[in-house]
Amino acid sequence: MSLFWIVIRQLAEIEAMAMSKKVITREEWEKKLNDVKIRKEDMNKLVMNFLVTEGYVDAAEKFRMESGTEPDIDLATITDRMAVKKAVQCGNVEDAIEKVNDLNPEILDTNPQLFFHLQQQRLIELIRNGKVEEALEFAQEELAPRGEENQSFLEELERTVALLAFEDVSNCPVGDLLDISQRLKTASEVNAAILTSQSHEKDPKLPSLLKMLLWAQNQLDEKAAYPRINDLATATLEDPAI
C-alpha cells in the first residue's frame, strides 16, 4: 500500500507545475509496482490473520503447516466459535444461543444489542418457515420485552414484526430481512462479540487494506490517469482511458 503513497507524494510535487492530469503509462506504472518490496512473512501473517479471524480452522491448520506461519489465536478456541457462527448461518439460532452461553455466559448478558439481533433472527426464521402462530407468540413473549427494556430497539423491532403483516413476504418492503445476508450479518456480529471477549481484534486486516486501496485510487483519480485495478477479484491493471 505504501506504493500508492509514494506515487501520490510524487504527483503532488509535479502538480505544482502542471494543473492538468498527469498521464502514467502502464510501463511506468508496472515499473513502480515492481520497485516496491513487500516481505513474504508479512503477507503470510495477513492471510493467517484473515483465516483465523473468520474462523476457517482447517484452512488455517493447513496454511500453518505449509507456510510455517504461527496463528495469533489458539486454534482450539476457534472451533467453538465456528460452531456458533455456523449455527447462525444455517438458521439454527436457538442452538447458537445455547452454544454461546456454554462458551461464555457473560457475552449475551452484557451485550443487549447482540442478544436482540439473535432474537430477531429467530423470529425471521420462524416466519421464513411459515410458522406464523409460533412467530406471533415468540414476538410477544421474547421480542416485545426487548423493546420495552430498551427504546433504541423499537424501530428495528417494528420492521421485523412488519414481516408478519404481509402475505407475500419475499416481495414486501422489509423483505431484505429474509435474505441470507441478514443471517450472515448476525453471524458476523456474534463472531465479533466472541472474539472481543477473548481479547482479540474482531476484524481481520485484509478487508481494511482493500478499503484503503480503493480509497487511494479514488484520491489519485483526481490528479492522474493511470492503470487502475477495477476488479478486486482479479486485480488486473486496466489501462487509463485517454
Add this chain to the structure above:
Amino acid sequence: MPTTTASAVCTTVGNNILLRLTSGERDVKLKALRELKNQIIGNRTKKLSFLKLGAVPAVAGILSDAVSAVDVADNDENDRIVKDIIVQSAAVLGSFACGFEAGVRAVLDAGADILIQRGCLVEEMPLLKSYMEVVDAGARSLKMIYQSKMAPKYDFLQEENMEFLLSLLNNESENVSGLGASIISHSCKTSLEQKLLFDAGVLKRLTSLLGGSLIQRDASLESIATIFKNNPEVVSQFVGPDTGRTLSCIIEIVKDRFARTRLLASLCLIVIRNASPCYLQDVGIKTKLINNLLELLDDPGRVGDEASFAFSSLIAEKEDMQKLAFEVNGVDKLYNHLQKGSLHPRRFEGILLALADMCSKLECCRSRCLSLQVLKLVVDALAHDSSDVRSAACMCLRSVSRSIKNLSAGSFMNETIVIPLVRLLDDTSTAVQVAALGAISNIVVDFTTRRSTFIRLGGVKLLVQLSKSMDSTIRLNALRALRNLIFLAEDKCKEEIFMELTASLLASLICDPEPSVQEQALALVRNLVDGRINSVEYIFAEDGIILDAVGRQLRIASKAEIEIQGMYVLGNVATGKESHKEAVMDQLLLRAENKAQSCIIKFLQSNDSRLRTAAVWAVLNLTCSSSPGSSGRLVKLHDAGIVSHVKNMVNDPCLDVKLRVKTALEQFNSFDDSLILCIFSPAASNNKASTSCLQFLTVRAVGELSHVVDPSSKEEESIANYFRFSMKKNKKKKSTRTVKFCFDVPADSL
C-alpha cells in the same frame, strides 16, 4: 389480551422447568438447569418472572447439594454430572446477578455468594481443582455479584480473607484473577484498607495483570485506581523502580484500542495525579490525558457518558489544567456534544459539569462559552426532567456568571434566565434548590439597576421563604443570595427587601444555631446598612432588635468570620448620625459575662488581620473629627482601654491595619488641642486643690496648660465642679472641642 397470554405461557414454561429442578434424577436436573440458564441470559423480563417463581433459592439448594456430593462421588460418570450441575447452577446464579439489582438481592439472600465461593473456589476440594470449568464458572458468577453495590463488603482486615484474595489474584485463570481485582475495586474504601492492600504487595501482581487479557487489564486498572484514590500516603510510598514501570505501562494503555480500557487507564492516572503532587505533572502527560478524554466523549455508549465525569475530576480546581484544556478547544468540543440534542441524562449532566469546571476560574473560558451561545442550552436544561441535569445546569450557570465583565453588562439579569432559575427555588430536590441558589447568588450581583427584574419576578419572596427552611444548607445559601442582592442596592430596592425580610427574622437568623448561617446573616445586615444614612436606620427597626442581636453575637462568638462581619456592621452603623454612633458605643462597651474587657479589645489583639482591620475601622468611624460627639466617645474608649490598644498597633504587620491605625492616631491627636474638663469631688474645690490636680493631669495630657478656670466661679447645678484647661500644641491650632474625663480625687491626696 396479548400480555396476559405471554405471561401465562411464560409461567407454564417456568413452572415446568422448576418442577424438573426438583427431580431426584441428576440428568433431569441438569437439563432443567441448562434450559433455565438459556432462558434467562440476556433476558431481564424472564429473570424477573423466574425470580418471582422462586427460582433462586431452588438453584442455590441444588448447588449446595451438588457441592456436598462431590466428596462422596464414587465414579467418573457421577463426578462429571455433579461437576456439570455445579457449573450450570453457578452460571444461573451469576446470570441472575448480572446487572439486575433484584436478582443480586435474591442471590445474596439465598447465601449463594458464600456457596459459590466455597463450592468452586476454595482449595480444599481436590476433586474440583482439576476442573477448570468449575473454577471459571464460580469466578465469573462471583464477579457479577461483586459488580453490584449490594454485594457484601469484603473484610480485608481478616488475615484468612487477605490470603484468599491473594490466591485469587495469583491464579492463572483470567476469570479468577479478574475476580480478585473486582473484589478490591468493590470493597476497598477506607485508607486503612488501601494501606493494607498496598503493604500486602498486590500492586506487583496487578501491574503484571496489566499485560494480560482484556478482562485482566480492565479489572486491574480499576483496582489500582481504587487503592490510590484520595490517599497521598500510599501514593508517596509508591516509589522505586516498580513505580516507573507501572506508570509507563498505564500511560501506554491510554492509547489502547478499546475505549473502555482507555477510559479506565485515564481514570487511574487521574487518581494518582490527584493524590500526589509529584507524579504525572509534565505538560506532555497532561495534554495527553485531556485530549484522550475529549476524544472519548465521541463514544456513543456508557464510556462516552462517563468520560465527561473523568474530565471534570481531571480539571476541577486546577487552573493550569483548565488553561491547557482551553488551549485545545475544550470548550468548543464540549459545546459540540451539547448541541447534539436528546442526550442521555447522564451524558448531559456530565458535559454540563465539565463546562462548569472549565469556567470556574478562567475568564477566557467564560467568554468563549458566552460567545458560543452556550447559555441558551444551559437555560433549557434548567427545565430537564432529571434533577441531576437541573442541578448541573445551575452549577454551569454559577461558573459562567462569575464573569464580572458580563455581570456588569447585565447579561444575566434577563427574564429568560431569571424566570426558570426562580422556578427552581421551589424544586422538589434540595440539591437543585441549593445549586439554583448558588447561581442566583452570582447573578444578583448586578451593577446595573436591573435587580428590580428579579424582585418583580418574585425572587425575593422565595429567597426569604428559603431562609426559613429547616435545612441549614438552604438557609445559608438563601442568605448568601440575599446578601449579594442587597450589595450596593438602591434605596427602594433595599426597602422592598427589608419589608419582606422583617427585622425579627433577621435578628433570629443572626442568632441561628449554625455559625455559618450567622455569618451570612451578619454579612447581609452589613450590606443592608452600608451606604446612606437612612440605610442605617434599618438596624434600629423594632426597638433595635437587630443591633442587640449583633452585639450579643459579637460578645459570644468564637469564629473569626462572624466577628469580622459583626464588627463591620457596627463600623457601618458608626458612619451614621450621633445617635447611631452612641448606640454602637453602648454595644461595644457592654461587657459579656465573665469578661473583664470589651470584646473589641480581643478583636484588636486577634491573629486574624481581617478582624483587626474591621475593629480599627469601627474605632475610626466612632471618633471621626467631623462629628460633635466624637471627643466624648474618645474619652469613653480611652477609659475602656481601647485607645491604648490601638496606639500599640502602630507597627502592625498588616498594611491595611497599619494604615487605618495611622488615620486613627491622627484623629486621636486632633483632640489634644481641645479643652479638658475635669470633674472631681466637691471636697477639694479650692484653688490649691485644683493646682494639684493640674499637676496630676499634666502627666497624662499632651501639650501645654494655658488656662485654668476657678471651680468656684462655675455655676453649680450639679455636685461635680469643672476645671477647664485649654491645651495648645501650637498657637495656630486652637479648637474649642471638649473632652471630658472624670476621676474621683480623694480629699487627702491633695
